[in-house]
Amino acid sequence: MPPKRKLIHTARPRGDNAVAAICAVVRRIPEGWVATYGQVAAMAGLPGGARLVGHVLQDLSPATDIPWHRVVNANGGVSYSPSRHGGDALQRRLLEKEGVEFDDKDRFNLERFRWPE
DNA sequence: GTTATGACTTCAC
DNA sequence: CGTGAAGCCATAA
Numbered sequence: 001m002p003p004k005r006k007l008i009h010t011a012r013p014r015g016d017n018a019v020a021a022i023c024a025v026v027r028r029i030p031e032g033w034v035a036t037y038g039q040v041a042a043m044a045g046l047p048g049g050a051r052l053v054g055h056v057l058q059d060l061s062p063a064t065d066i067p068w069h070r071v072v073n074a075n076g077g078v079s080y081s082p083s084r085h086g087g088d089a090l091q092r093r094l095l096e097k098e099g100v101e102f103d104d105k106d107r108f109n110l111e112r113f114r115w116p117e
Numbered sequence: 118g119t120t121a122t123g124a125c126t127t128c129a130c
Numbered sequence: 131c132g133t134g135a136a137g138c139c140a141t142a143a
Contacts, residue, residue: 048125049139050138051126052140055141058123071124
């Protein structure tokens with residue numbers, strides 16, 4: 001057994017560890033439900049890591065089995081950005097296919113579709 | 118090392 | 131209900 005490491009004063013996993021934690025959480029989101037970036041971050045043990053969640057999702061392979069489209073922002077809507085190259089529109093389409101209803105402001109009832117855990 | 122940017126959030130106005 | 135500022139963390143230049 002290697003000598004004990006000098007110091008690990010962080011209870012918050014970083015790096016690959018964080019990526020794995022985030023993926024594990026997102027994978028648990030049931031079909032027809034959604035979770036916010038902040039919610040996913042908190043569940044992964046990364047309070048305040050909402051932006052990190054976004055970066056992780058952007059790095060995912062296009063053929064990933066992770067339901068990335070069920071991760072939305074705190075306004076109850078899809079986060080639109082030019083850097084997504086249309087992936088944002090795809091996200092909305094996938095959500096609608098799973099039963100999430102958008103209003104004319106491109107938002108849905110977060111209280112109703114938010115993953116309860 | 119610093120600065121700028123981004124699939125974010127929250128609070129003040 | 132919209133806007134702006136500050137906080138947050140990783141990445142790119």
